[in-house]
Amino acid sequence: MAYENLSEREKKVLSCLISYYIASADPVGSRAIANKFRLGISSATIRNTMQDLEEMGLVQQPHTSAGRIPTDAGYRFFVDTLLRQEQLNEADKLAIDSTISSMAGGVEAILDQTSRVLAELSNQLGVTISPRLDDSILSRIELIHMTEGKVLVVLAFRSGLARTILLEVDAAIGWVELAEMSRLLNEKLAGLSLGQIRASIIERLHVSGGNPRLLRLFLDRESDIWNNAAADQLHVEGTRNIIEQPEFADRRKLRELMKMLERRTDLVSLLRNYHESGSGIIITIGGENRAREIQSCSVVSATYTAGNTTGTIGIIGPTRMPYAKLVSLVKYAARQLSKVLSGE
Amino acid sequence: MAYENLSEREKKVLSCLISYYIASADPVGSRAIANKFRLGISSATIRNTMQDLEEMGLVQQPHTSAGRIPTDAGYRFFVDTLLRQEQLNEADKLAIDSTISSMAGGVEAILDQTSRVLAELSNQLGVTISPRLDDSILSRIELIHMTEGKVLVVLAFRSGLARTILLEVDAAIGWVELAEMSRLLNEKLAGLSLGQIRASIIERLHVSGGNPRLLRLFLDRESDIWNNAAADQLHVEGTRNIIEQPEFADRRKLRELMKMLERRTDLVSLLRNYHESGSGIIITIGGENRAREIQSCSVVSATYTAGNTTGTIGIIGPTRMPYAKLVSLVKYAARQLSKVLSGE
DNA sequence: TTCTGGCACTCTATTCACTAGAGTGACAAA
DNA sequence: TTTGTCACTCTAGTGAATAGAGTGCCAGAA
Structure with missing residues (x-):
């Protein structure tokens, strides 16, 4: 679908809605947006705009008298055109740097630690895959x-x-x-x-x-x-973060995800596939994921280089995730990994 | 406390109650026992017996009009004196054997696979620790x-x-x-x-x-x-099994446990400690565990030998676990590991 | 003395009706 | 085109009522 014809206002409202929803995890109403963000328009106007956004399939209502939540398409549009680069804060940089400081101890140890620090800083699942041997x-x-x-x-x-x-x-x-x-x-x-x-x-x-x-x-x-x-080595950390997420209040959903995480080879090839053509950060949102079990999740992943081969790292969490922050996290971690592992 | 003076009947009732509870996860009433097990006594008699068991602290009532559930002490008594050896079934033996068949691939790979097979066969958490180097x-x-x-x-x-x-x-x-x-x-x-x-x-x-x-x-x-x-290598598998357990319906409890599992070094020393004096199977029930976070869990663990050093394996799950089966599982796995790793 | 059937009692879990509140859609006025 | 307003809808939460499970205890049977 083509969304280029979105008005400035529609973009703004969508952006606010998503930011708000990412923080609150509750459907966002027009009043909430009018109050929290000084957009200079009334809640009624926002209501109309939200109706338009809904028609375009960017947001949806869980039920008639609820606020809106973003759809996968909404997130996709947000990520593609509304997301602005975010500088990683110094504390996070430091945490990553001290994890990925030298190769002493070996590559696997670094990757293990990296998955842990990614999980810690993102409050999601941190994943690292060893370089393709x-x-x-x-x-x-x-x-x-x-x-x-x-x-x-x-x-x-x-x-x-x-x-x-x-x-x-x-x-x-x-x-x-x-x-x-x-x-x-x-x-x-x-x-x-x-x-x-x-x-x-x-x-x-x-x-x-x-x-x-x-x-x-x-x-x-x-x-x-x-x-x-x-054989690829896979490191997954941060299960405890995911348990907390309201989207996994339903135990069956959580179980599906855990099952997927234990199917190591599948997870590895899934992540690798995303980076088959080209490198850089890749964001895969909800239903875009190939595996059914993680279609309520998003993946932010990147490749790092180690000599003349590459590996993959990423963060997995519910589609309602702070994309801007996670992108900068993954990007920074991948860069530092490449630096240390490629001895550049 | 001394429980040697338990009558035959009391032992039988306790045993039935625990077996039943392990399967159902619901408080067990006197009628249920009278119906399911042919003890030749009426539910009223069982009721009286259960009252005695409660006075001794072996069972407890969640509330006045509920059935009984075993206490930690109840499980302890059951495990110490009522548990009868169970032969592991052939399918399970086979599954373990094919996992621990040869050292090809290295010790860590075997241990990883072993934790997985333990989790699979027990429907609990499977844990293995590499030999103490x-x-x-x-x-x-x-x-x-x-x-x-x-x-x-x-x-x-x-x-x-x-x-x-x-x-x-x-x-x-x-x-x-x-x-x-x-x-x-x-x-x-x-x-x-x-x-x-x-x-x-x-x-x-x-x-x-x-x-x-x-x-x-x-x-x-x-x-x-x-x-x-x-540094000890720790392998934990089977998170998805634990999620299903009704005792972890409360997300906070689950989270506590997961947190503990991610504190690797603590978990390692906890398990190792249990086996400091003597070997064999050790069962640690609920509050007997040193770490607060797993005091609603039991641990069935054993050591295996690898040359002149030893490692630890075990199963962790809610106190309501099928002890007889898990003991035979852990025992068998430890023996097979020792065989292969000590090349005996 | 021990066991059993019966009965009153207690507590939980479920259901149902009701309500408050959040949010919408639509319309008329600015 | 925007805004204030109002009727309408749906959910989540509350409280009362109820069914059901299970107990404790007592009186009578073995």
Whole structure:
């Protein structure tokens, strides 16, 4: 639909209505707007305007004698054309900075902390997804003998990520063979992305030497080594914030959402998909979400870079969320993450 | 209090009452017991018995004309003397077995999956804590050069656990120095527990050679390396199960609990504490819990062994929980974990 | 002495009617 | 075009009435 022909007044009223509703969570009446905002027009005029907005599908009434609440389309219009950039306050910046200050401790720890700080500052759900390892370039692969029959495979990536996979091997494999295998793997695989490795592992290691039993463990492209390594890590925090929201007073709704959050892989691909084309902040409102369970929620998400790969972070909450603030939060956090993880 | 003098009948009635209440979540009346269980006594007799049980503090009435519900003391007595061992059904065994089948993928992945399967099978919260690393014996320490200025420290423990810590070092440190340092660290530290290392790191590395700048990073006993490595990993799953429970219909209660769950370190030490003296299954009922926020919950927990160290797993839910089933679940899961992780 | 049936009593949860209040839509006047 | 006004609608809350569950106790049976 085209909403370009909205009058100044209609825009103002919609904007006030949404701001007010975001704070109060109650349907907003014409009187409330007339009193709280000095628009210089009477409640009757606002009433008429609201009627127009309703006809355009930007607001709706829960019942005849109630105030109005924004529809998904209303939020969409608000976000697209009425939202003005908001500077993040210093306290919030500081909180994020101190969380994402250095890579010490590893990438996963930072992401875990970041999801927590996002939840804290937004009062919503904070979500972070680890960088996509498929695009990540392997810088070293190391085999460490742990105990009889157990070998630790360490994959170190340029982006600073690391994954360890425990391998159960034939007890007979010794020190020297491991070192030899390690040398071989590095020679053949270092410098490639994990995706490339998975796609061509058979060809690349085909004619090589080394212990054949050990080799076989690495050869299967569906092997645990390559699969587990590529698995995305998801961090979700702030469940307690969401419980408080009046839109989740209904336990069934809350349950639906929680169920969705526990379906990790689905959630990961959902968020990733939003950023397949292009980067920047993406706001997905209510019914725009692909997954039924979160169609009463909005998602504010962004990608960050870690070397030559990217990850996703975001905030999830009811459609009635303070978009301006959340956008600046997510944007700032993504930028800081990129800075630290890309060592820029 | 001493409850040994309970008559056979009183025990039976209490047992029936609790079983019934666990299933229904509603106060249980004398008629309900008389009808559902063939005890061969009338509801009036049961009424009298229940009055006695109430005087002893084992059951209570929410209000004058309601049925009875068990008190914490009631559950305690039930669990201590009336609970009979229950065999876990084959389907549940299978579900656990297939989760905890091999160490492939690493210990943390298993623990994550285990918390999930515990939640699933119990319809409560499933909790797992990684093995205590302080007691774990370091089998190898490896330094891997990632990119300029970044070194990955890999700690491999006998128990099959591994931790990686990213170190930011002076860019000038090279290949050879790393290898030398690596050799040094293994020589001095391998075979010691992480706790020992932390306690005596200064003495052990004092007069050693190697690059002094690099060395300094390892010397501080409060260094990120030793601290992060020792940090316990906590996995909590099944929030959605808890939401459904009628005892959490009150949002504030639910919120309190969620808050507690997000205070990870507190939760970890709470659970660990229960198992400080002795192992086996420990059931902690309602007010027996140290943390106020979970005093309307019970915890069924057990320790598992991983090499020469131990970790904790458990189930958390409202005091009205099917203790018999949960005990067998936790017991079985702990045993299987120990089997796989101790390679026994 | 112990158990049981019966009965009066208590308390809760539900229903229904009623009311106050918020908000609208529409109209006539400014 | 805007505004004040008023009749109308719908909800949320209140209070009374009621049904139902469950108890405590007593008198009689076993």
